[in-house]
Amino acid sequence: MVGFSIRPAGPADGGFLADMLVEAANWRAGATRPRHVVLGDASHAAYVAGWQRPADRGVVAVDPEGRPVGAAWYRLFGADRPSQGFVATGVPELIIGVRPLWRAQGVGRGLLRALTEDARSGGYARLALSVEHGNFAHELYRSEGFAVIASANGRDTMVRRLR
Numbered sequence: 001m002v003g004f005s006i007r008p009a010g011p012a013d014g015g016f017l018a019d020m021l022v023e024a025a026n027w028r029a030g031a032t033r034p035r036h037v038v039l040g041d042a043s044h045a046a047y048v049a050g051w052q053r054p055a056d057r058g059v060v061a062v063d064p065e066g067r068p069v070g071a072a073w074y075r076l077f078g079a080d081r082p083s084q085g086f087v088a089t090g091v092p093e094l095i096i097g098v099r100p101l102w103r104a105q106g107v108g109r110g111l112l113r114a115l116t117e118d119a120r121s122g123g124y125a126r127l128a129l130s131v132e133h134g135n136f137a138h139e140l141y142r143s144e145g146f147a148v149i150a151s152a153n154g155r156d157t158m159v160r161r162l163r
Contacts, residue, residue: 004107006114009058009073014051017058020071020097021047027135043084047075047095055092057122059114061107070098072111074119074127085130085157087149092119094129096137108137112144120162128159 009017018039025038038044051073052058058073074092077083085093094115098107119127129146131138133154146158 004061004063004069004102004105004110006059006061006110009052009060009071011052013058013060013068013071014048016060016068017051017071017073017095017097018048021095023097023099024095027132027137046077046081046083047073047093057092057115057118059111059118061098061102061111063102069102070096070107070111072096072108072115074115083130084155085128087126087128087157087159090124091126091128091159092124094127096129108140109144112140116144116160116162125163126159126161128157130155130157132156 021044022035022038025044026032053075055076056073058071060068061070063069072094074094075083076090076092077086079089083093096108096111098111116127129141131141133156138156141158144160146160148156149159150157
């Protein structure tokens with residue numbers, strides 16, 4: 001693969017973020033769920049519904065022709081409507097997805113680093129995420145400073161301290 005660049009995500013990127021949410025949900029080979037099934041699941045839809053709320057932040061990786069190939073974003077969730085990786089009110093949860101052809105090319109790491117820096121500069125003390133057991137991204141998260149703080153229902157909740 002040739003290089004990629006990273007740009008901020010904006011309101012017009014909502015559809016692409018939904019595509020990347022579907023990619024993230026379908027990480028396991030041979031277990032592909034259709035887009036409408038993934039986005040019809042309230043626990044997944046919460047990550048993109050109404051994008052871009054005031055506290056939502058994200059980044060998009062684009063190929064040399066400007067086509068989006070991956071995205072990472074974070075949202076805040078409340079205790080009354082916790083997400084899969086909810087840790088506490090005021091701790092944003094990260095979501096990341098990369099098109100299959102661009103995986104293992106450094107795109108995920110680049111997105112993760114850019115979004116982590118955005119959260120740090122935004123004043124957040126921690127960043128959380130949820131990852132299924134067996135997901136190859138688990139090692140990426142660990143190598144970037146995320147640590148497992150809880151494990152249930154085949155998923156790990158991971159947190160990275162930013163300060």
